[in-house]
Amino acid sequence: MNKIGLILSTNLSAVxxxxxxxVITITGELYKVAGANGKMVSPIKDFLKALFGHHWVGKGVLAVVLFVILSGVLYLIFRKQNNSQSLAWTLSLLTYTLILGTVAIFGLSIYEFTNF
Structure with missing residues (x-):
């Protein structure tokens, strides 16, 4: 097994x-429609809840499945990769994506808190 290819594929899958x-968290919170009783509901959260019992569980399961499948597919693409410089690039991309995702969800929390 090519370790560089494995690291590249898992880094990109994590990104x-x-x-x-x-995206699914922000969309699920902001996209709402009027339900049958007139209250605003989130169709994304309702769909995940119907499939998995709770929308948090649904997001987690879908993210893990996405990560595992993409890791396998991307490993097939990168398995012959031996360029260790690509590791630094994908690790930086992963770090920046994690920071931006955290800031975006934190910003959503502030927005939700101030616009109840």
Whole structure:
């Protein structure tokens, strides 16, 4: 097993999983429609709740499945990669994505808190 290819594939898969979680979390909180009783509901959260019992569980399961599948597919692409300079680039990308995702969700929390 090529360790560089494995690290590249898991780093990029983690980046995509972080983007997925950030987008689905923000969209789930901001996209609301009027329900049958007139109250505003989130169709994304309701869909995840219907499938997994709770929207947090649904996001987690989908992120893990996405990560595992992408890691495998990307490993097939990068398995012959021996350029260790790519490791620094993907690790930096992962770090920046994690920071931006955290800031975005924190910003959403501030927005939700100030606009109840």
């Amino acid at each position: 995509i999983a972080i983007v997925f979680l950030t």
